[in-house]
Amino acid sequence: MSDTALQDGLAADSKGAEVRDYIRLLKPRVMSLVVFSGFAGLVLAPGDLHPVLAAVAVLCIAVGSGAAGAINMWYDRDIDAVMTRTRGRPIPRGRIAADDALAFGTVLAAGSVFLMALAVNFMAAGILAAAILFYVFVYTMWLKRSTPQNIVIGGAAGAFPPMIGWAAVTGGISVESLVLFSLIFFWTPPHFWALALYRRGDYAEAGVPMLPVVAGVRATKLQMLIYTILLLPLAVAPYWLGIAGPLYGAAAAVLGALFTLSAVAVWFDATDKSAKRMFGYSIFYLFALFGAMMLDAGAGIAG
Incomplete structure (x- = not known):
């Protein structure tokens, strides 16, 4: 323009x-x-x-x-x-x-x-x-x-x-609401950095210091992997707190494992394909996580 x-x-x-x-x-x-x-x-x-x-x-x-x-x-x-x-x-x-x-x-x-x-x-x-x-x-x-x-x-x-x-x-x-807050807080960096990886040229041109632009691709991929690993136990926390039941706990474990595997795929991929897939999956992941939580609580399984 x-x-x-x-x-x-x-x-x-x-x-x-x-x-x-x-x-x-x-x-x-x-x-x-x-x-x-x-x-x-x-x-x-x-x-x-x-x-x-x-x-x-x-x-x-x-x-x-x-x-x-x-x-x-x-x-x-x-x-x-x-x-x-x-x-x-x-x-x-x-x-x-x-x-x-x-x-x-x-x-x-x-x-x-x-x-x-x-x-x-x-x-x-x-x-x-x-x-x-x-x-x-x-x-x-x-x-x-x-x-x-x-x-x-x-x-x-x-x-x-x-x-x-x-x-x-x-x-x-409450503690429970803070856990729900934390789920999104720790999900946001790998979600947004996946986008930033394949849009890093845009951010560089606009002068926005996104992590891939400032620290490089490899450092960004490492941070994404760390955050997805941290999310694994955190995502299961609503089950232990009684917000949702075992159905949710199992779903959170599976969804979290897939999220981590997507970050591993990004780590080994020299192209932007895995980053694009991870960005798409990250949106599904959060919708599915909260959806499973509500379904489980609504089914009367929790507590």
Whole structure:
């Protein structure tokens, strides 16, 4: 993209924007995983929540996630215009003005937190606010462009949803909800580094210090393997804590072993094929993990 085209895109007036452009600002693919893990927190938490309030809580988690994504796109509009993977986003394409995207995200963020506090409880609203602020200010504005450990620390933002769901039901934080948080926190680095491996040229061109760009491919593959090994016992922890039963424990062990094997395949593969496969499997892994947890708990096997 030329400098002139980039400037034109960033100076858009949003007059030609369609509903789908605003939906894209919300990062719907990311939102789907956020909503699923948040819903899992609701299902797994001890106690009951009225179905209407549960639906409101899930809606707030979804809107809060989308709001953070929109603000992220506003701030990252310069590097999004450079990277092949992101240059089709609404702001670089000139579909939505940067200021409009910021306003859109800010209103949604404030609205989601306010509604959660008003309809559910202040603890869930507080964690939701912390997740949005962490993603915007700590990850997007600080870590992403300053350190190769950006996704390690910044991954905490995406790990909050099950804690939010748990707090929506219980009104508090517990060891169990922290374990659910940890599952996503330790899953995020190998998941995102798999993407960064086969997109490292994009990140290098945009000047983003992702681990493969700064430390090299071999060091990144080693870190991915370490994190998947750490996830093996952690993923089984919900069984030992009584959140889910033996069905989940067996599923977690198998899913974790396959995740580790995918990291081993990446280690020995001189091409990017295994990294692409691992990235795809990592998404399935987390969906399957929380899905098995909910199925097991719903079947009455736990405890």
